Amino acid sequence: MKNDTNTLCHLIQVLQAFWEEQGCVILPSWDMEIGAGTMSPYTFFYVLKDNSYKACYVQPSRRPVDGRYGDNPNRVYKHHQMQVILKPSPENIQDLYIDSLAAIGFPTKDHDIRFIEDNWAAPTLGAWGIGWEVWLDGMEITQFTYFQQVGGIELAIPAVEITYGLERIAMYLQDKHSLYDLQFNEHLQYHDLRKEEEIQQSIYCHEKAEPSRLYSLFTLCFEEGEMCFQNDLIWPGYEYALKCSHIFNILDALGALSVSERAQYLARVRSLARKAANAVVASQKGGFSNES
Amino acid sequence: MNPDFFVEIGLEELPFVAMKQLFEEMPQAFEKWLQEQSIVHEESFFWVTPRRMVFYATKVEPLQKILPMKTKGPPVSVALQNEVETPALKGFLKKCGADTYEIETWNGQDYIFCTVQPPCKKIEDVVKDQFPLWIQAFPFSSQMNCHQYRFVRPVRWICSMYGDTLLPIALFSVTSDAYSLGLRGFPSIPIRSASEYRAIIKQNHIMLDTLERIQAIQNKESTQRPFHIVEKNAFCTEWPIVCNASFPPDLLQVPKEAICTMIEDHLICFTQQDQNGELTPSFQFVMNGPRDEKNVARGYEKVITAKLEDAKFFFLQDQKVPLQDRSSHIDRMIFMKGLGTVLQKTNRLLSLARAFPCGVDEEVLQRAAYLSKMDLSTHMVEELPELQGTMGRIYGSLQGENKEVCKALESYYFPKRESDPIPDDSIGRSLGIIDRIDTLSGAFSIGSSVSSSADPLGLRRQMNGLLRILYENPISIDLKKAFSYALSCYQTENHLEIQKEEVLQALSDFYSSRLLLFLQSFHRYDLVNAVLCSHWIHPFEAKETITLLETQLLEEEFKILCESFTRIQNITKGEYSCEPAQESLLKDPQEIALYDALKTMVPNENKSTDSEDLVIQLKKMYSLNPFIVDFFDFVLVHCDDPATKENRLRLISAINTYFLRFCDFSKIVFQGGH
Numbered sequence: 022m023k024n025d026t027n028t029l030c031h032l033i034q035v036l037q038a039f040w041e042e043q044g045c046v047i048l049p050s051w052d053m054e055i056g057a058g059t060m061s062p063y064t065f066f067y068v069l070k071d072n073s074y075k076a077c078y079v080q081p082s083r084r085p086v087d088g089r090y091g092d093n094p095n096r097v098y099k100h101h102q103m104q105v106i107l108k109p110s111p112e113n114i115q116d117l118y119i120d121s122l123a124a125i126g127f128p129t130k131d132h133d134i135r136f137i138e139d140n141w142a143a144p145t146l147g148a149w150g151i152g153w154e155v156w157l158d159g160m161e162i163t164q165f166t167y168f169q170q171v172g173g174i175e176l177a178i179p180a181v182e183i184t185y186g187l188e189r190i191a192m193y194l195q196d197k198h199s200l201y202d203l204q205f206n207e208h209l210q211y212h213d214l215r216k217e218e219e220i221q222q223s224i225y226c227h228e229k230a231e232p233s234r235l236y237s238l239f240t241l242c243f244e245e246g247e248m249c250f251q252n253d254l255i256w257p258g259y260e261y262a263l264k265c266s267h268i269f270n271i272l273d274a275l276g277a278l279s280v281s282e283r284a285q286y287l288a289r290v291r292s293l294a295r296k297a298a299n300a301v302v303a304s305q306k307g308g309f310s311n312e313s
Numbered sequence: 314m315n316p317d318f319f320v321e322i323g324l325e326e327l328p329f330v331a332m333k334q335l336f337e338e339m340p341q342a343f344e345k346w347l348q349e350q351s352i353v354h355e356e357s358f359f360w361v362t363p364r365r366m367v368f369y370a371t372k373v374e375p376l377q378k379i380l381p382m383k384t385k386g387p388p389v390s391v392a393l394q395n396e397v398e399t400p401a402l403k404g405f406l407k408k409c410g411a412d413t414y415e416i417e418t419w420n421g422q423d424y425i426f427c428t429v430q431p432p433c434k435k436i437e438d439v440v441k442d443q444f445p446l447w448i449q450a451f452p453f454s455s456q457m458n459c460h461q462y463r464f465v466r467p468v469r470w471i472c473s474m475y476g477d478t479l480l481p482i483a484l485f486s487v488t489s490d491a492y493s494l495g496l497r498g499f500p501s502i503p504i505r506s507a508s509e510y511r512a513i514i515k516q517n518h519i520m521l522d523t524l525e526r527i528q529a530i531q532n533k534e535s536t537q538r539p540f541h542i543v544e545k546n547a548f549c550t551e552w553p554i555v556c557n558a559s560f561p562p563d564l565l566q567v568p569k570e571a572i573c574t575m576i577e578d579h580l581i582c583f584t585q586q587d588q589n590g591e592l593t594p595s596f597q598f599v600m601n602g603p604r605d606e607k608n609v610a611r612g613y614e615k616v617i618t619a620k621l622e623d624a625k626f627f628f629l630q631d632q633k634v635p636l637q638d639r640s641s642h643i644d645r646m647i648f649m650k651g652l653g654t655v656l657q658k659t660n661r662l663l664s665l666a667r668a669f670p671c672g673v674d675e676e677v678l679q680r681a682a683y684l685s686k687m688d689l690s691t692h693m694v695e696e697l698p699e700l701q702g703t704m705g706r707i708y709g710s711l712q713g714e715n716k717e718v719c720k721a722l723e724s725y726y727f728p729k730r731e732s733d734p735i736p737d738d739s740i741g742r743s744l745g746i747i748d749r750i751d752t753l754s755g756a757f758s759i760g761s762s763v764s765s766s767a768d769p770l771g772l773r774r775q776m777n778g779l780l781r782i783l784y785e786n787p788i789s790i791d792l793k794k795a796f797s798y799a800l801s802c803y804q805t806e807n808h809l810e811i812q813k814e815e816v817l818q819a820l821s822d823f824y825s826s827r828l829l830l831f832l833q834s835f836h837r838y839d840l841v842n843a844v845l846c847s848h849w850i851h852p853f854e855a856k857e858t859i860t861l862l863e864t865q866l867l868e869e870e871f872k873i874l875c876e877s878f879t880r881i882q883n884i885t886k887g888e889y890s891c892e893p894a895q896e897s898l899l900k901d902p903q904e905i906a907l908y909d910a911l912k913t914m915v916p917n918e919n920k921s922t923d924s925e926d927l928v929i930q931l932k933k934m935y936s937l938n939p940f941i942v943d944f945f946d947f948v949l950v951h952c953d954d955p956a957t958k959e960n961r962l963r964l965i966s967a968i969n970t971y972f973l974r975f976c977d978f979s980k981i982v983f984q985g986g987h
Contacts, residue, residue, distance in 0.1 A: 093626065095619045109460050112469065112486070115325055119497060129498030131605040132612070135549060136326035136363075151457040151466075153326060158612020159580055159598060169458050179458050193612065198619075279645065 027194045028204045029211070032125055032187060033079055033103065039121045040105050045077040053260060054083050054267035058104035058184050062259060065294075067106065068168050068180040069301040074108045079187070083267065085274035088223035091216045094199035098222040099215075101187040108180035110167065118165065118183060122157070126194055133158050141166050148298070150182070162190050171298055225271075232277040239268045239286065246293045255300045262293035316476030317507040318354075318436065319369040320444060322484065323470035323494055326363045331465050332548045334454040335361040336523050343368050346447055350439050351377040360521035362551045364494075367521055368444075369510070373475065377433040384409055386425035389416055437480055440473070445484050461485060470494055477506035495519060496551060496602040518552040518602050529553050530599055538583055545581045550601040555583075558610040562594040564621040567628055570703045571693060575620045578699065582613065627692035635712045636705065637683070642690035649770070652755040653807045655686045661751050661802040662744075669795050671743035671788050674717075681721040681744050684709060688722070702726040728778050735782045742782050746790065747799075749779040754799035757820050758811045776827045784831070784852035793849045796820050821848050828852060832859070839982040846977035858976055861927050866983075870935045877941040878978035881965050884950050889966040890959070898960040903947045907940040908964060914971065930975055941968065 037047050051061040058064060058080040067074045080102050088098035111117065115136070119129050127134075136153035141164075143149070152166030164184040168176055188211075191203050201212035246261030269286045272278050278286060327335075340359045347357055347370060355372040386392065386409075392402035402425060406414065409427040417426050453465040462485045471489040473480040482489040493502045493510075495517040502517045504510050511521065520526045526547040531538055546553055565572070569592050576582050576596050583597040598613045600606065634642070644656035652658075662682040670678055688694050688705035705722035717740050724741030725748060727733050736742045756770050763772050782788070797817055803809040825845065832841040832855060840859045844850065865871040899905045914933050950961045972978060 093623070095623065110467075112467070115469070131498075131608050133600050133602075133604055133609045134497055135601060137549060138326070138328040158609045159582075159616045160612050161616075167457065167459075175458060179460055193615065196611075198615075276645065284647070284650075 027126065027191070028206045029187065029191045030206045032191055032194065035125050036103050036121060036185065037077055037079075039124050040075075040077040043075065043107075043111075043117060045075040045105060045107070048076055048078040050078060050080050053263050055080060055263060056084060056266060056270065057082050058102040059182065060263065060266070061104065062256065064104060064106050064182060065259070065297070066255075066301055068108060068176070068182070069171055069298060071177050072108075073178070074106060074180065077103070077105045080104050083270070085222070085226035085267075085270045088219065088226050088274065090223040091201065091212075091219040094201070097188070097200060097215075098219055098226065103185040103187055105183040105185075106180055107183075109178045110181035114181055118155075118163070125190065127157060136165065139164070152182075157190075157193065160189060160193060162186055162193070171302065174302055226274040228275075230271050230275055230277075232272060232275060235268050235272050235277075239265055239272070239289075242268065243289050243293065250293070250296045250300065253300070255297055255304070258293065258300075259297040262290060262297060265293060266290045315354075315372040315374050317369065317371045317510075318373045318440070318473075318475040318480065319367060319507050319510055320440070320473040320480070320482060320489075321368075321471065321493055321510075322366045322448070322468060323472070324364055324366070324466045324468055326549070327361070327466055328455050329545065329548055331453055331455045332361055332363065332523075335359070335366060339366070342451070350443055351379045351433070352436060352439060353378045361523065362519065362521060362526075363549050364551065365519075365521075369507075373436055375436055377436070377439060379431045379433050381428050381430045384427050384429050385419065386414065386427060389423040389425060392425045436475060437478075440475070440480055441482055444482060448484065459485070472504055474504060474507040474510070476508075493517075498604075499602070520552055523547055526550060526553050530555060539577065542577055542581055542583060546599040549581075550599060552602040554600045554603065554606075555597050556600050556606050556610060557595060557597055558582075558613050558617070559595040560614060560617045560621060564618065564625060565592060565594055567621050567624045568704075568707050570700055570707070571624045571628070571697060572621065574697050574699055575624065576617060579620070580613070580616065582617075623696070624693065627696060631691040631693055631704075631708065632711060636687040636708050636714070637712070639687040639690050643686055646689060649752075649755060651759045652803070652809075655689055657806050658751065659683065659686050661799070661806050662747055664802050664806070665747040665751060665795070665799060666743070668798050669747060669790055671739075671746060671790055673739045673743045677715060677717050677721075677740055678743055680715065681718045681725070681740050682747070684714065684718065684722060685725065685744060685748070728781055730774070731777070735778075735785055742786060742788065745782055746779060746788065747795075749775045750792075750795050750799050751802070753779070753820065753823075754796055754816070755803055757823070758800060758803055758809060758816045762819070763823065772823075773827065776823065777831060780828055780831045780852050784856055787853045790851075791849075792824070792851065793817075793821070824849065828855070832856075836863070839980055843976040843978060843980040846973060846980075857927060861931065862976070862981070865931070866981075870938055872983065873938045873942065874934055874972075875978045875981050875983070877938065877945070878969075878972055880941075880945055881969050881972075882979050885962060885965060885969065888962075889969060890963045891966070892963050894960050894964040894967060898956060899964075900957060901948050903940070903943040904961060904964060907937075907944045907968075910937055910940045911964075911968060911971065927975075934972060934975065937968070 041047050048063050051063060055061055058078075061078070061080050063076055063078055067076070081099055082102050083099045085098060087096050089096045107114065119134065122132075122134065123129060133156070135156040137156055139152055139154040141150040141152055148168070148171040150166040150168045152164065154161045155163040155165055162185065164182070166182045166184075168180045168182065170176060188200050188203065192198075192200060195203060197203055201210070201216055203211040205211060205214060242261045242264040246258045246265065249255075249258030249261060265286075269290055272286070273283065339361065340357070343359045344357045347354060352370065353374040354370040356370070358367075358369040360367040360369070386405040387401045392399055392405070402414070405425065406412065406427065409429045411427040411429065413427075415426045415428075416423050418424075449462075449464070456463050456465055457467075459467040464485070468484050468487045470493070471482055471484055471487050472491065472493040473482050473489040474491065479491050480489060491504055493504055493514060495502050496519070499517065502513060504513060514521060520529065527543055530543045530546050530553050572592060573584050576584050580598070582599070585593045585595045585597065587593050596613075596617065598610070600609050640656055640659070643659065644654050646655040647653075648655045648658040659682065662685060663679060666678045666682040667675070684705065688708060689701055691704055691708065693704050694701050702723040702725070706719045709719040709722050710716075717738065720738050721736070721740035721744050724736035724738055725744035727736050727741070727745070736745055752775050753772060756772055761770055761772065768774075783790075797813070800811055800813050800816060804811055804813075825848065828850065829841060829845055831852070832845070835856075836859045840862050841855075843862070844855045844858050894908060896908065899908055914937065944965075948961065950958065950965070952958050952961070
């Protein structure tokens, strides 16, 4: 195999092409700070609706608390997830997934691929799913989840969510010990483009961020979100929930929240998210199907 | 010879709990189903792997075997008139499909009976109709919404045959086929007949039998592998192969407990020790099926190395802030929702340790209590919560804390589960006691409770830990005072509003109910009931009393004592007088004698008998036996004179009280009654 076929860019292209072949719409990343692919409206909203849906997108995922100043070879402020949502789930979904691994260079016969039970739950959203973490030769490379309930409501059509950890997979493919040594393409390495960002984001999130301004920012976003929901504006309302969530994550990474404050902030983020979930389930507006 | 039959259901990976349940329950359930369906067979088997359930029966007869049934018809008086068959009889015979009948007496009257042979269906039809219904209704311990249906996990294929013919079954939208699936990445497996299924499937690297998989993992070398890891691997592989791998030796500087947690618990692999029991930089993983071993090992090595490198980083970082300087860190951590921070918990423990040192060196206990929660704020424990306590001990030692303190920092968490030992050091035991008293008091004061099915805070485990430590050690502590004090600490430290009397009552009830069950797992239930006749009984004292009672059960004196006690209870009918009997009102010699005897036993009401040796206490009670027997034989308690009657009731009430200090003898059951 030629070296350039293992690049991070190529990996993304292959996975996207694979799932496009399966009928997925290839979407751009959601253009906001997001903690995990599931929180993108492209997942959160569309798994709640009663229609079929197939989508695939790369989502940069920011976890301020994981920022390591570009030092740690495995942990970063921002990593990338490849998110695949299929609703309803095809009966051969596991085989499709296995095929996708073969497509990116892990022929199943040569590797040990295991589905290890790992269910997902977000009790405050009344949401849970049955699932597995997929181990490739002992390495957790994917989260595989069948959504079961959201807002305490059993989903009429359970969606399957497949989340690939792109950096991890690429590290294995390229046989790199550090994420910063990954090849984006033939010429550019991860550290060329991302190291400085990681260092600065870590300094910001762990040291320099100004808590008092962030408190105000959080409150402003929360109030704006509340106002949106009062006017049945679910989409902008949810985006403010995402903003709150990210601001909370920075405050948390700073260690700027006392125990009771932490609980309060978290409760407010969740209340916005719950409003969005309930509103989507209740409205079921904008029904469509991207299945031919 | 009758052919074999099997059904293989292919699934997406089953969770551990479901596999365990199936492994334990399904073989009997399947055999029972076969019998209920009147399917005649020689042997039945059930196997479960992560991806398949297999139901197999040997030498299955082609038809159901249902025994003929006798059916009762009309009485003879209705069925036959002048020995002629009436329409009623003809109708009955037609319904039964019978030509002949018998007459039998039933309830003193003659009736018509027919022998009916129910139709015996072909095995193919029985399985096709009944098997899907049965398996869908099976109470799997884990179920999910699989879009159009609910089942343990999504069904992906079915392979089923009777002899060499395909048995058509449909389960949800999946229909059976003559193909089974092999390991992932291996071709599908055509099955030509049921009898070759087992051999063929094995040739294709599927070990159906869980015990065989367990053995394959255990057998590789002579060293004993931890069973829980063996079992987990057997439950997530179909063809386990144990392989070797290694990690860079410099990572051995990570504490071995962290290395073991990561390798054994997170990656379900095996660590390896040298002859001296020291960890080596190598480990073994279990591969599912024959694959490129080098490839797979490379993956595992990468994972372990990355994890250990992280751990090394945490280990070095953590030591920059010694445990003793971490109070501001634990002030940012919640102890339990509604119960404040971990620092507040620590402060309460310090107060409790001061008030209830449980007979150990107070300074050492104070230090241990102060440091007991600090390790919760370290990166290492954040990453590996199961190492709480262990990291406290390790960091404490590195930072020059007293040896006893370090030991207690880890040991006080024990017993974590039923099979664990209790701490073998007195500081650890004392800290364990006050920590659990604090947790239970806090949880109850915010209205947490435990039901038979729900115990989200693990309070039962906390209480059982407390009981076990106290049961196994004569640690002197007044439990009522300690719990009451713990509640006060929440009032002062957390400013929590507590209905103290109510909470204490709830705690006392919970304590008694757990102690009852706990003691009953070691001792006769009646002796336990006898001893638990008041609140907050110390488990160790309960044990001592019960153990003494156990030695006395066959003694005649003991039996008499119990009988006397029961007689007292019967006569007083639960109405006791607290007033002392008046000497001047005593009349009969037997009551005077009893009064005098009792007086020598209880010379001073204020002097407690608690300190008295149990054997002496019992001997003293025995010495009362003849007086009590005489009393009951000759003295009429319920006499006509109200003053005399009252005085006699007071006398036996006093005896009752005296006995009850030891135990409630009326609860003790003798074979064949008292």
